[in-house]
Amino acid sequence: MSQAGFVLEGVGLRRGGAPVLTDISAHLPRGCCTLVTGPSGAGKSSLLRLLNRLAEPDTGRILLDGRPLSGHDPLLLRRRVALVAQHTALLTDSVAGELAVGRPALDAVCAADLLERVGLGACFLSRSTEGLSGGQVQRLGLARALATGPEVLLLDEPTSALDDTATGLVDDLLAAFVTDGGTAVLVSHRTAHARRLAGHALVLEAGRLTEAGDPARLRYLAAP
Ligand SMILES: Nc1ncnc2c1ncn2[C@@H]1O[C@H](COP(=O)(O)OP(=O)(O)OP(=O)(O)O)[C@@H](O)[C@H]1O
Helix, strand or coil: CCCCEEEEEEEEEEECCEEEEEEEEEEEECCCEEEEECCCCCCHHHHHHHCCCCCCCCEEEEEECCEEHHHCCHHHHHHHEEEECCCCCCCCCEHHHHHHHHCCCCCHHHHHHHHHHCCCCHHHHHCECCCCCHHHHHHHHHHHHHHCCCCEEEEECCCCCCCHHHHHHHHHHHHHHHHCCCEEEEECCCHHHHHHCCCEEEEEECCEEEEEECHHHCHHHHCC
16 A cells, blocks of 8 residues: 655755755655754755655655655646745745735635634735845745645745744744644754644755654754
8 A cells, every 4th residue: 555645765956967856765644843953055955855855866766645746747747745844935026915826816804814823814915025124035935835725735944044933933933833733844043933832843954864763763863
């Protein structure tokens, strides 16, 4: 029987003539938050981009619920598997416009609710994107991803520009997303994330998978 969630089989990726990911085999279960951690440059963001076909592996393959990702239409896949990038690229000049990128038919009540959930508040709905702070743009990126109603959220350091209060709010939102049956893949350096959110963790070092399993048992996360 196929495994629910993502399965990576011998995945390799090269960039600029050098290996970025080498022979990664792993399971990222459905209905769970998987933390992807490891040192800077280990290949975490590159791995995330493979999961919604923003990049394609050079070797091996990735399955989602038993079906090769290469057989999924990339645009349809990205509605189900939404990426919140490390640095959100704004695509319009208004907050409402950004949310509509994710779901054009989004009504004002739902849009206001999304902004509340990420801690921006409904008052942001009438704002221009000009002048938003880094932390506000980061939360708008998360709201934009949630607007599509994704099954899977891919999150690349989603709280790197946030203070402790806003980080706690985003963590609560992610925990609720997973409790409601969603699947999350979270790239983070913060071990607090592992303790609070992750049911499973992968450690990448120099493009290789060096540990996988219960975050509480991983050597990398136990290091001071
Ligand atoms: N398009 C590219 N061309 C050349 N090298 C690349 C490209 N994309 C990624 N790399 C290299 O691949 C390696 C992994 O990058 P990646 O951004 O995936 O790491 P990361 O673990 O997410 O790092 P960080 O924690 O610093 O964000 C790095 O050495 C990076 O320079």
